[in-house]
Amino acid sequence: MPKIKENLRQKIVFGIPKGSLQGNSLLFLRQAGFNIYVVPRVCQPKIDDSQINCFLLRAQEIPKYVSLGKLDAGIAATDWILEQKAKVIEVCDLDFAKKTVGRGPKWVLAVPQTSPIKSVKDLQGKVVASEIVNVTNAYLQRKGVKAKVEFSWGASEAKAPLFADAVVDITETGESLRANNLRILDTVLEVKTKLIASPLAWQNLWKREKIETMAMLIYGRVRGHQMSNIMAHTTSANLPKILAVAKKYDQASVKKIAGTDYYDISFRCQALQARDLLPALKMAGAHGIVQSPAFRLG
Amino acid sequence: MPKIKENLRQKIVFGIPKGSLQGNSLLFLRQAGFNIYVVPRVCQPKIDDSQINCFLLRAQEIPKYVSLGKLDAGIAATDWILEQKAKVIEVCDLDFAKKTVGRGPKWVLAVPQTSPIKSVKDLQGKVVASEIVNVTNAYLQRKGVKAKVEFSWGASEAKAPLFADAVVDITETGESLRANNLRILDTVLEVKTKLIASPLAWQNLWKREKIETMAMLIYGRVRGHQMSNIMAHTTSANLPKILAVAKKYDQASVKKIAGTDYYDISFRCQALQARDLLPALKMAGAHGIVQSPAFRLG
Numbered sequence: 001m002p003k004i005k006e007n008l009r010q011k012i013v014f015g016i017p018k019g020s021l022q023g024n025s026l027l028f029l030r031q032a033g034f035n036i037y038v039v040p041r042v043c044q045p046k047i048d049d050s051q052i053n054c055f056l057l058r059a060q061e062i063p064k065y066v067s068l069g070k071l072d073a074g075i076a077a078t079d080w081i082l083e084q085k086a087k088v089i090e091v092c093d094l095d096f097a098k099k100t101v102g103r104g105p106k107w108v109l110a111v112p113q114t115s116p117i118k119s120v121k122d123l124q125g126k127v128v129a130s131e132i133v134n135v136t137n138a139y140l141q142r143k144g145v146k147a148k149v150e151f152s153w154g155a156s157e158a159k160a161p162l163f164a165d166a167v168v169d170i171t172e173t174g175e176s177l178r179a180n181n182l183r184i185l186d187t188v189l190e191v192k193t194k195l196i197a198s199p200l201a202w203q204n205l206w207k208r209e210k211i212e213t214m215a216m217l218i219y220g221r222v223r224g225h226q227m228s229n230i231m232a233h234t235t236s237a238n239l240p241k242i243l244a245v246a247k248k249y250d251q252a253s254v255k256k257i258a259g260t261d262y263y264d265i266s267f268r269c270q271a272l273q274a275r276d277l278l279p280a281l282k283m284a285g286a287h288g289i290v291q292s293p294a295f296r297l298g
Numbered sequence: 299m300p301k302i303k304e305n306l307r308q309k310i311v312f313g314i315p316k317g318s319l320q321g322n323s324l325l326f327l328r329q330a331g332f333n334i335y336v337v338p339r340v341c342q343p344k345i346d347d348s349q350i351n352c353f354l355l356r357a358q359e360i361p362k363y364v365s366l367g368k369l370d371a372g373i374a375a376t377d378w379i380l381e382q383k384a385k386v387i388e389v390c391d392l393d394f395a396k397k398t399v400g401r402g403p404k405w406v407l408a409v410p411q412t413s414p415i416k417s418v419k420d421l422q423g424k425v426v427a428s429e430i431v432n433v434t435n436a437y438l439q440r441k442g443v444k445a446k447v448e449f450s451w452g453a454s455e456a457k458a459p460l461f462a463d464a465v466v467d468i469t470e471t472g473e474s475l476r477a478n479n480l481r482i483l484d485t486v487l488e489v490k491t492k493l494i495a496s497p498l499a500w501q502n503l504w505k506r507e508k509i510e511t512m513a514m515l516i517y518g519r520v521r522g523h524q525m526s527n528i529m530a531h532t533t534s535a536n537l538p539k540i541l542a543v544a545k546k547y548d549q550a551s552v553k554k555i556a557g558t559d560y561y562d563i564s565f566r567c568q569a570l571q572a573r574d575l576l577p578a579l580k581m582a583g584a585h586g587i588v589q590s591p592a593f594r595l596g
Contacts, residue, residue, distance in 0.1 A: 018453050041477040043456030058451040153356040155316050158341030179339040
């Protein structure tokens with residue numbers, strides 16, 4: 001069976017971003033079922049899947065290496081995919097960022113609180129410091145503004161007003177901007193974390209299937225992370241009111257408990273919705289309410 | 299007195315490198331007598347000298363801003379001064395790096411342990427990944443080797459052999475290179491930390507004097523950090539032998555202790571030399587030996 005032998009030798013070369021996305025990337029890979037660990041200082045994490053070779057690389061570089069086929073797949077965010085103009089297959093959203101799951105960071109245009117600049121239109125002829133020069137230039141062009149975009153190596157929040165009139169900086173919680181007395185003028189780009197694949201790897205059926213399997217396992221866990229299962233009991237009298245509440249979230253499954261007037265209902269909701277949902281169920285007459293975390297959605 | 303009024307309004311805009319040099323930069327500024335502290339996330343550290351405005355900026359950017367006069371002065375390392383081809387005044391060496399004082403890190407050319415590449419000459423036509431592209435190109439040119447230097451955003455130790463044939467990476471202790479099974483072929487650049495000043499600021503006498511004062515205070519402390527004072531007692535019989543030992547380190551000061559046959563000798567040595575010096579003094583007949591740290595040299 002030559003096909004199997006060949007497959008045994010095949011490997012996915014997979015890029016994991018070093019730095020801000022590293023923690024959640026490793027966490028969700030682990031929770032997706034891959035036993036992966038990083039020896040301090042070593043850039044090739046160990047993983048208990050002989051078909052995967054992992055590399056820790058700077059987030060800026062993964063899209064380029066994936067587009068060139070030097071990596072078969074990897075985890076990357078849309079900012080650097082766009083900035084590098086990398087031609088990659090976006091296999092699925094991963095929905096996690098450095099600190100949060102479910103909402104991404106964004107690149108914003110900001111000026112000092114005391115700046116006379118009130119909107120992007122006031123930047124005509126001014127200097128904007130940005131780590132993502134191509135994305136910033138495209139944004140300014142869309143707005144019909146001609147400004148000089150200076151490449152920033154980082155620490156951009158220090159730059160206005162002394163080194164630039166405005167900055168384009170990434171923010172997840174807004175804390176750094178507030179701490180440095182910066183005022184947000186506009187959102188330049190909302191960032192999504194993606195599992196991306198190389199167009200070359202995508203043409204290789206074995207690799208494509210392996211990447212899709214990885215994506216399914218990781219994405220299922222990320223979605224599971226955000227979901228809760230809700231179970232509750234009710235009498236037949238209250239059932240319509242309770243179903244009316246549940247309907248806003250999901251199609252509930254209803255089972256009559258044998259030999260009683262009780263019904264068992266179960267459905268799913270976003271974990272974040274539970275704090276509104278649970279009191280509403282209670283008000284509608286539900287009892288024995290149980291919220292349990294979903295682990296993975298398939 | 300218009301001159302004084304004017305001076306009161308003058309300020310030095312001073313760049314402190316964020317990242318690997320940040321810790322020692324703040325430490326030596328503090329020990330030089332400046333009460334400086336960083337509010338978390340805030341890029342403008344507070345300093346108890348109203349004539350200094352500090353900014354935390356990426357190490358890569360300080361030479362450029364100093365050469366343009368946007369910063370009057372700052373702490374920078376020679377790698378990024380050279381890489382940015384920044385025209386700056388090198389006021390003094392600072393002799394500290396990320397982890398060590400007295401010896402700097404270096405950029406080295408390295409390949410995987412298993413690579414057939416044995417010397418820089420074998421890199422003809424190959425790909426070298428490096429964060430300091432200009433410095434690396436100049437090095438290869440000196441060696442008469444034509445290779446493609448690809449810009450690396452960092453994490454270069456992951457790159458050979460899959461993404462490049464060789465890497466130019468910075469190392470202070472060699473740990474990362476060893477952990478990633480890399481073999482050093484050659485030193486590309488030895489790095490020194492410097493206090494640098496803008497040619498523009500240097501023409502302003504008030505600024506120049508202020509920068510020179512800062513340099514004297516910081517450099518004095520860095521040198522003091524590495525020095526020890528040695529004091530010892532001896533009889534007149536042993537004095538010649540002891541002076542012969544001391545002479546290797548410094549010109550000793552000798553005082554006769556009134557009404558006795560004892561002499562008190564004192565001199566300075568490098569703190570690192572003390573472990574050889576002290577036993578030698580003992581062997582030569584000294585007693586009451588005291589080594590005390592120097593704090594600052596003026």
